[in-house]
Amino acid sequence: MRDYQVAVIGAGPGGYVAAIKASQLGLKTVCIEKRKTLGGTCLNVGCIPSKCLLHSSELFFQSKYHFSHHGIDTPNVHFDFSKMQTRKNEVVKSFVQGIDFLFKKNKVEHIEGYAKLVDPYTIEVEGKKVTADNIILATGSEPIELDFLKFDEKKVVSSTGALELSSIPKKMAIVGAGIIGVELGSVFSRLGASVEFVEFLDRICPTFDKDISDAAYKVFTKQGMKFSLSHKVTSAKVDNEQVFLQVEGAKKTKELQADTVLVAIGRKPNSSHLGLEKVGIQRTEKGFIRVNDCFQTNYPHIFAIGDVIGGQMLAHKASEEGICVVEFIKGTTLKLSYVAIPSVAYTYPEIASVGFMEKVLQEKNIPYKSFSFPMKANSRAKCTGQEEGFVKVLGHKTDKTLLGVHIIAANASELIGEAAVAIQKKMTIDELANTPHAHPTLSEAIKEASLGAFDKPLHL
Amino acid sequence: MKKEVKVPSLGESITEATVSNILKTSGSYVEMDEEIIELETDKVNQTINAPESGVLTVNVKVDDVVKVGQVLGEIDTEAKGPKKEEQPKEEVKREKPKEEPEKKLQSGAKIRETEEDFLQSIGSEQKEEAKEKPVEQKKESKNEKRTRMSKLRRVIAQKLVEVKNQTAMLTTFNEVDMKEIIDFRKNEQESFQKKHGVKLGFMSFFIKAAVKALEQYPEINGYIEGEEIVVRKYYNIGVAVGTEKGLMVPVINDCDKKSFAEIEKELKVFAEKAREGSLSIDSLQGGGFTISNGGVYGSMLSTPILNPPQSGILGMHAIQKRAVVIEDEIVIRPMMYLALSYDHRIVDGKEAIGFLVQMKNYLEDPVRQLVDS
Numbered sequence: 001m002r003d004y005q006v007a008v009i010g011a012g013p014g015g016y017v018a019a020i021k022a023s024q025l026g027l028k029t030v031c032i033e034k035r036k037t038l039g040g041t042c043l044n045v046g047c048i049p050s051k052c053l054l055h056s057s058e059l060f061f062q063s064k065y066h067f068s069h070h071g072i073d074t075p076n077v078h079f080d081f082s083k084m085q086t087r088k089n090e091v092v093k094s095f096v097q098g099i100d101f102l103f104k105k106n107k108v109e110h111i112e113g114y115a116k117l118v119d120p121y122t123i124e125v126e127g128k129k130v131t132a133d134n135i136i137l138a139t140g141s142e143p144i145e146l147d148f149l150k151f152d153e154k155k156v157v158s159s160t161g162a163l164e165l166s167s168i169p170k171k172m173a174i175v176g177a178g179i180i181g182v183e184l185g186s187v188f189s190r191l192g193a194s195v196e197f198v199e200f201l202d203r204i205c206p207t208f209d210k211d212i213s214d215a216a217y218k219v220f221t222k223q224g225m226k227f228s229l230s231h232k233v234t235s236a237k238v239d240n241e242q243v244f245l246q247v248e249g250a251k252k253t254k255e256l257q258a259d260t261v262l263v264a265i266g267r268k269p270n271s272s273h274l275g276l277e278k279v280g281i282q283r284t285e286k287g288f289i290r291v292n293d294c295f296q297t298n299y300p301h302i303f304a305i306g307d308v309i310g311g312q313m314l315a316h317k318a319s320e321e322g323i324c325v326v327e328f329i330k331g332t333t334l335k336l337s338y339v340a341i342p343s344v345a346y347t348y349p350e351i352a353s354v355g356f357m358e359k360v361l362q363e364k365n366i367p368y369k370s371f372s373f374p375m376k377a378n379s380r381a382k383c384t385g386q387e388e389g390f391v392k393v394l395g396h397k398t399d400k401t402l403l404g405v406h407i408i409a410a411n412a413s414e415l416i417g418e419a420a421v422a423i424q425k426k427m428t429i430d431e432l433a434n435t436p437h438a439h440p441t442l443s444e445a446i447k448e449a450s451l452g453a454f455d456k457p458l459h460l
Numbered sequence: 461m462k463k464e465v466k467v468p469s470l471g472e473s474i475t476e477a478t479v480s481n482i483l484k485t486s487g488s489y490v491e492m493d494e495e496i497i498e499l500e501t502d503k504v505n506q507t508i509n510a511p512e513s514g515v516l517t518v519n520v521k522v523d524d525v526v527k528v529g530q531v532l533g534e535i536d537t538e539a540k541g542p543k544k545e546e547q548p549k550e551e552v553k554r555e556k557p558k559e560e561p562e563k564k565l566q567s568g569a570k571i572r573e574t575e576e577d578f579l580q581s582i583g584s585e586q587k588e589e590a591k592e593k594p595v596e597q598k599k600e601s602k603n604e605k606r607t608r609m610s611k612l613r614r615v616i617a618q619k620l621v622e623v624k625n626q627t628a629m630l631t632t633f634n635e636v637d638m639k640e641i642i643d644f645r646k647n648e649q650e651s652f653q654k655k656h657g658v659k660l661g662f663m664s665f666f667i668k669a670a671v672k673a674l675e676q677y678p679e680i681n682g683y684i685e686g687e688e689i690v691v692r693k694y695y696n697i698g699v700a701v702g703t704e705k706g707l708m709v710p711v712i713n714d715c716d717k718k719s720f721a722e723i724e725k726e727l728k729v730f731a732e733k734a735r736e737g738s739l740s741i742d743s744l745q746g747g748g749f750t751i752s753n754g755g756v757y758g759s760m761l762s763t764p765i766l767n768p769p770q771s772g773i774l775g776m777h778a779i780q781k782r783a784v785v786i787e788d789e790i791v792i793r794p795m796m797y798l799a800l801s802y803d804h805r806i807v808d809g810k811e812a813i814g815f816l817v818q819m820k821n822y823l824e825d826p827v828r829q830l831v832d833s
Contacts (some may be wrong), residue, residue: 293570324571356575366579393562399581426582 004030006329007123007132009115009274012040014306014318016099017140022326023106030132031424032109032115032125037096038103040140041307042315045160048095050180052088053163053187054346061190061348069385079191081168088163117275120299124275134301134329137281137289138322139274141267141307146175149236155243155260156236159184162262168195173245174259175233178205179345181264182220186347189225196226196256197342198233198247200265207312207343208351209358209406211372211392215352216408219388223348228256236261269308278434286308295325302335317341340424344413349375349389352416355404355423358394367397371452375409378448379440386410391445395429402429412443418446430452461511465525465533468741477501478611479524479532484510486518490535497532500611512537612706623766628804631763631775633802634816636823637786638779638794641665644826656721662776663699664723666751669822670774671695671715672829675751677815679807680772680800681748688798689806698747698767699727701734702757708734709767711747751776755796764801771806774819775799 006022008015011033018033023280037044056079066078080343113126122131143158145151153161160186160244168191174181177199177457189195197204203213204220204227228247235246245256269287276283280299282290288310295303300402303325306318320336327334342354361368372392375381389409433450437443448457467477481498484490490510497508497518510516514537520526541677570577579810602719609617623629645660652660675680682691695716698709710730712723733739750767764775775798782795802812822829 293572295571297749328571333571335573336571337578339573339575339578360575364575364579425746426578 002121002131002133004028004109004130004132006030006134006136006139006326007032007130009123010040010138010270010306010308011035011099011110012138012140012306013036013042013315013320014140014322015040015136016103017319018136018138018322019108020102020106021323022329023108025326025330027134027326027329029108030104030111030130032111032113032123032130034112034114036112036243038099038110039092039096042144043092043095043099045163047315048086049092049163050159050187052091053084054183056084056087057190058348066245066385076133081191082166085164085166096205098148099271114273116273117279117281117302120279120302136302136322136325137271137274137297137302137304137308138306138318139270139308140318141269141313143263144266144268146233146236146263146265149228149238149243149245149261149263150234151173151263152238153364155238155261157260159262159264162188162260165260171258172196172260172262173198173243173256174262174264175245176200176263176265177227177229178264178266179205179207179343179351181262182216182225182347183345184262184264185225186220186223189223194223194226196258197246198228198231198256200230200232202230204229205345205351208345208353208408209392210358211358212353212406212408213350214346215346215389216349219349219408220347228254262351267313269310273309286310294328294364295321306338311338312341312343314341314343337424340420342416342420344416346413349386349409350412351408352412353404353406354416354420355402356394357404357406361394361403366403368394368403369397369453370394371449371457371459373445373449373452373460375442375445377457378445379459380441380442380444381410391415391449393429393432393446393449393453395450400428400430400454402427402432405409405446405449407440407446409445415443415446418443461537463495463510463537464531465508465516466528466536467528467532468506468508469528470603476525476527477506479520479522479526480611482518482520482522483507484516484518486516486533488516490514490516499526501741508532510535514538524775529815547766560677562697579587616706619768620765623768627766627768629766629801630804630817631799631801632809632812633761633800634798634813634820636796636798637784638662638796638822638823640824641826642779652721657663658721658724658726658728661724661727663727663751663753664720664775665823666774666819667697667699667712667715668720668827669695669819669829670749671740672822673815673818675716676818677807677811679811680802680815682806683769683771684803685769692748694748696746696748698744698770699730700750701731701750702719703734703737708739708744709747709750710734710739710743711745713746750774753777755779761797763799766801766803771803772812773801773817775801776789 005027006029008019008031011031015031016038022029037347042048051428060079063074067074111125117123118124122129149156151158158182168188172188172193172195173195174185174195177197181197182205185195201242201263204217205213231247231249233245234248237244243258243261247254247256270281271289283291289297289304289308291297291304291309296304297304305321305325307313324334324336339355342352345351358370370392372390374390376387381387394404402422407415429450433447448459451457477499479497480500483498484496488497492513495507496510496516496741498703499506510732512535514535516533516535518533520532527606588663649660678691682689696711696713699714700707700709712726715723749770750773752764752773755776755778759777761777762775764773767774777797779794779796781792783790784793784795798816800812800816
């Protein structure tokens with residue numbers, strides 16, 4: 001008889017959700033977390049705190065620059081960054097305490113400390129051994145560091161450090177214009193920093209479709225952010241005051257000076273201090289834990305989920321995987337369709353997408369039709385003055401199955417929900433187009449784009 | 461306690477069925493063994509009976525395609541009276557017994573659905589829809605009447621074409637002088653009926669003759685699986701019976717071990733059940749060879765289609781008096797043409813012809829060859 005039926009290592013959105021679900025399904029469950037607080041990267045140093053600062057900074061930006069369009073005079077708007085930070089910290093605190101509460105409510109045992117596998121059924125947590133019938137590895141990921149630009153989390157920061165800055169840097173350089181980069185860049189740009197990106201690829205946000213990237217580039221540039229695309233940082237110098245980056249493009253090399261540098265070039269799996277080699281759990285070259293179609297490692301009772309197995313590094317992806325694994329342990333097979341997992345950037349306008357990228361359809365030779373409906377022609381967007389962006393839908397050319405929805409628009413993060421449902425249920429574009437949408441709402445743009453794909457939009 | 465209602469095993473070649481009728485709705489109180497759901501397969505309609513008494517919850521709707529083993533609903537045996545709120549699905553899952561982790565090694569299940577899985581799944585739906593839609597959309601003209609094919613008919617249609625495409629089927633013919641059998645029946649009928657309570661028909665002679673011929677030509681009682689030939693060492697003979705809903709082929713098992721009377725009794729039961737539409741799926745499974753009698757409808761000659769995975773089917777035909785030459789004299793004899801369709805992939809012409817010749821010999825000398833043995 002082992003101590004637990006399920007032991008989860010890591011209490012991020014993958015691990016804590018799996019632990020709660022396991023306990024709800026009647027399995028004796030323990031969750032082991034290295035941090036003092038539960039919630040992992042997402043709650044402590046990721047999704048949640050960044051969304052707090054994004055919203056605070058957007059309110060400031062709007063009141064300063066956009067309220068006047070609505071006839072509201074706000075000549076002397078000021079912000080207190082330390083209060084923004086305090087508010088953010090309180091939100092985070094209430095969330096992590098909330099998970100403590102959920103663990104207690106659902107009778108999930110919580111052990112604090114670094115976990116290490118000593119044999120396939122035994123985990124050592126700082127000297128103490130626990131055994132379990134099933135083990136779920138949900139240890140997440142951490143920011144990738146540049147060799148010549150180590151994080152000091154003051155002048156050279158990862159996303160974690162950027163969220164903890166005590167003041168707004170005058171000049172901020174951001175290496176990597178992916179989702180994390182442009183979100184944090186937006187925060188500091190809105191609050192007055194001069195923000196410049198160095199991006200290795202020829203476009204920003206490369207996990208979205210090219211037309212979305214291009215539209216985002218235009219809006220962000222208009223907001224004052226600068227981008228050096230197809231450039232890379234080759235070396236760096238850090239002195240007491242500033243950081244100097246050597247930036248190399250196809251034609252010329254330049255020096256970029258900044259008070260703070262955010263390095264947001266991706267994340268790597270946390271898989272190296274878990275004792276995986278000792279028990280013989282296989283990893284990929286990049287350190288991701290190898291799993292089969294049921295999230296099983298080479299031991300059928302040891303599972304891995306979330307960032308540590310790779311794929312899209314998204315909190316909700318990890319949570320869904322966690323639930324699937326726990327159901328699998330109970331003997332139920334829940335399918336998880338990766339195509340239906342949405343991805344969002346909380347910039348202004350927001351970017352959200354679900355389903356196939358257009359490029360992928362082209363590569364796979366899938367016949368498809370595409371239609372983009374501009375938010376300019378959407379009545380609600382007109383009312384609120386948030387007319388930037390468009391909704392693009394992709395549908396299978398012959399059977400009209402909805403293959404993808406890509407949105408750059410205000411509230412895209414909320415709009416993408418219906419698209420995810422439609423893709424999960426493999427609905428056709430016609431079904432989406434024939435679904436009544438409230439008027440006037442931004443969501444009508446999805447209906448209009450769907451109408452446009454095989455027929456004609458009504459309002460264009 | 462809750463008892464799940466599952467799709468029972470529908471036999472070797474059937475993996476799915478269509479819900480054709482829901483006889484008892486969710487929330488109704490059902491008695492044990494009461495009929496609750498009707499399933500339609502390509503072979504037969506199967507009613508699902510309540511495994512326990514209690515309040516029923518049905519998770520499927522009419523026209524849903526269900527797989528063998530799938531949970532159709534559940535019966536709450538503790539609930540009394542006709543109404544109770546539906547239990548959320550999670551409750552069902554929670555009751556599944558805990559599996560030992562060692563046992564569930566690489567179960568072959570697939571939780572992670574990739575982009576490829578998605579595309580494959582929509583591809584198949586697309587094909588199915590493309591097949592079905594045009595028929596529905598065309599308008600009926602004055603000179604034509606259109607009705608949608610039943611699921612049974614569609615499956616039959618598909619299966620028949622598959623047989624043609626997937627086997628090398630051809631037919632060989634012979635004829636048999638039925639005089640001896642007719643005389644034997646005339647003479648023995650009364651005592652046979654008195655003794656066994658059932659009429660002595662022609663079919664038992666043909667079944668017995670087929671078994672003996674199959675013993676000599678075992679390939680005809682075999683089938684192809686992958687790259688192997690599997691020869692059955694049992695003699696299960698299917699007998700085609702026409703019914704209102706289409707052709708049914710109930711199977712009489714182990715005909716080599718059964719007497720004429722036993723076979724006739726089984727045939728009688730099957731014929732009655734087929735007319736009532738109450739043939740169970742089990743009774744349609746496991747045939748190794750089929751006999752089809754087109755003679756009852758007056759057919760002189762036909763080429764029957766194989767019933768896969770079988771490799772042979774015998775066609776019986778109408779008995780007609782014809783002038784034939786026996787020992788250099790023209791005599792009138794009641795004659796029947798026989799046809800054997802066979803899968804040339806595993807049965808050669810020599811065997812197929814030999815099989816029919818043997819059958820002819822047995823049938824023309826029934827007393828010595830069959831009844832005595």
